[in-house]
Amino acid sequence: MNFLNNLLSKSYLNQINKLNYKINKSNQHISSGLRINSAADDPSTILRLSRATSQINGALIGQKNIQDSMSMLQLIDDVSSNIKSMSQKLIDLSTSYNNPTLSNDDKSNIVNEATSIINQIGSYFKNTTFNEECIFSKNKISIQTGANTSDITNIDISLPESLSNITSILESTQLNNTSNLTKYKIDIPEYDTSLLESYKNYSGDIKIFDNNNNVFFEGSLKNGKFDGFGKLYExxxxxxxxxxxxGSINGYGTLFDENGNTEYEGYTNNGVLDGYGKYYENGNITFAGFFKDGYRQGWGELTTENESIQQYFNDYDYALSLSSDSTPFWLNTDYIDKNILEPLNKYQINIGNHMNNLQNTLDIQSSLETINSDYVSNMQDADMAKELMEKSKNEILLQANIALLSQNIEDDKSYILQLLN
Incomplete structure (x- = not known):
């Protein structure tokens, strides 16, 4: 018998090593809860597991991107609602302002409140930020909603054109001090009434000369007074x-300065500028609009060398800038409805649709995450009951093989001693 090559003992020892390996594997699976802890556990499943894990991670990040974008859209929606409320307040103020029983102080208070609201609306459009980015200056944004390159959602959040224009209008809308309005109050030329003494009872067209034989007047007289169309000379x-x-300037006409340049062209009321007219300086129009009692009152357009600005003049003391279409801004309720409220309603509808679409995409990505998580779990998670049973079985077999190996060694020792005796 070859004691150096005990095949039975070697068999027991080999079995013990295999069982130890299996028990260690079971312990690893049980401690990690995973069936696959390395490529050696299941090489063919590793690639599928990696792909599914990438899909899960992409879905999680995509959901975070969607939730951030929905928060931004919610902010846009809330701010838009505030602007709508403030615009409605402007309509209320405009309606109140047109109450004829209000005093000038009452109207001044209304104007101050309207100006404050206008400035606040402009601030909303210009300064509302999300994550330090002005949200109303954005046009289109692209959102990565999942792990795949095709998982992109494009959202158009650009302001409607009328709202884009209103931001610049709001920035230029303010109360302007017009303390120098007297330069628009034109002195109506006086004339020598003694030159009409000879025409007290005359009615009809006539040409009258002064004492220096210069033309004094040519036009129509009625009972010795200028009446109808006529030209006055000095x-x-x-x-x-x-x-x-x-005998008084009244109605439409043109006034000239001492140099013969047109100074005013428009309507007057008994010698005072009243109604629509154009004011000139050095032959150029510097104001075109409405006058009242010799001063600017109502809408008009101021022109300088570099720009032209439309304004609304109130109570002769201040001017309120107008919108670009020459319509008084906050004093025109139709303008607010058409250019602010209606576009904001449509804008909010657009934002609401984007929010609903993103919510649907969020639900889909959440479902994909759940499905892929289940898929990964089925591939990767250990069957704890099975692993415990397998471990227990291998431990029993290990103990049996150890016992058999020990018995076999004892038998060999006994046999050797017998031979030696």
């Missing part, structure tokens, strides 16, 4: 050409 130079009533 030292032979034309001062006024237009309509008259009972």
């Amino acid at each position: 030292n032979g130079q034309l001062k006024y050409s237009g309509t008259w009533t009972a």
Whole structure:
């Protein structure tokens, strides 16, 4: 018998090593809860496991991106609602302002409140930020909603054109001090009534000369007074050409300065600028709009060398900038409805649709995450009951093989001793 090559003992020992390996594997599976802890556990499943894990991670990050984007859209929606409420307040103020029983102080208070609201609306459009980015300056944003390259959602959050324009209008809308309005109050030329002494009872067209034989007046008289269309001269130079009533400038006409340049062209009321007219300086129009009692009152357009701005003048003391279409801004309820409220309603509908679409995408990505998580779990998670049973079985077999190996060694020792005796 070859004691150096005991095949039975070697068999027991080999079995013990295999069982130890299996028990260690079971312990690893039980401690990690995973069936696959290395590529050696299941090589063919590793690639599928990696792909599914990437899908899960992409779905999780995509959900985070969607939730962040929905928060931004919610902020846009909330701010839009606030702007709508403030615009409605402007309509209320405009309606109140047109109450004829209000005093000038009452109207001034209304204007101050309206100006504050206008500035706040402008601030909302210009300064509302999300994560330090101005949200109303954005046009389109792209959102990665999943792990795949195709998982992109494009959202158009650009302001409607009318709202984009209103931001610049709001920035220029403010109360302007017009303490120098007197330069728009034109002195109506006086004339020598003694030159009409000879025409007290005359009615009809006539041409009258002054004492220096210069033309003094040519036009229509009624009972010795300028009435109807006529031209007034001073030292032979034309001062006024237009309509008259009972000796006073009244109606449409043109006034000229001492150099013969047009100074005013428009309507007057008994010698005072009243109604629509154009004011000139050095032959150029510097204001075109409405006058009242010789001052600017109502809408008008101021022109300088570099720009033209439309304004609304109130109570002769201040001017409120107008919208670009020459319509008084906050004093025109139709303008607010058409250019702010209606576009904001449509804008909010667009934002709401994007929020619903993102919510649907979020639900889909959440479902994909759950499905892939289950898929990974089925591939990777250890069957704890099975692993415990397998471990227990291998431990029993291990103990049996150890016992058998020990018995076999004892038998060999006994046999050797017998031979030695």
